[in-house]
């Protein structure tokens with residue numbers, strides 16, 4: 001295990017969709033229910049792909065203005081765009097964020113994941129799976145529906161899949 005690489009991941013999305021919940025779930029396997037939302041938080045951890053250690057930095061963003069969003073987008077190379085399946089407004093915001101990503105990052109390579117969170121709230125769902133799938137196809141990103149509250153495995157699978165793709169993109173450069 002010799003190479004040490006780095007992947008910078010940014011978690012974006014409307015307020016209260018569960019950006020912090022999915023990030024903490026992925027990193028600690030735990031769901032604690034309430035999370036600080038006053039500032040951006042940067043986490044570091046390492047993952048091993050094919051015997052190569054990769055340092056992963058994950059920026060869990062909180063509400064900020066456009067200037068701040070551009071900074072985050074410039075900084076990152078892999079993006080998790082979260083919406084909540086019971087919140088139509090958050091889906092529209094996810095759509096806008098994917099558009100901003102394409103505008104600011106293309107033609108450079110970047111990796112993105114559209115994450116529909118809170119799937120446990122199926123009884124008050126406003127966005128169906130097909131809508132999420134269709135949006136992800138439109139922007140060429142990965143797509144998962146998860147519940148940070150109920151399930152670690154789905155969240156973990158989604159992050160791992162994003163990181164694996166980000167890793168292959170780095171190798172292409």
Ligand code: GDP
Pocket residue numbers: 013014015016017018019020021022032033034035036037117118119120121146147148149150
């Ligand atoms: P953020 O503002 O996007 O970082 O959202 P938070 O992670 O702070 O979560 C906002 C609220 O949604 C909190 O009360 C969480 O407990 C709740 N929440 C997060 N994920 C889920 C989920 O998967 N299911 C349900 N039912 N609630 C969730």
Ligand code: MG
Pocket residue numbers: 019020021035036037060061062
């Ligand atoms: Mg948060």
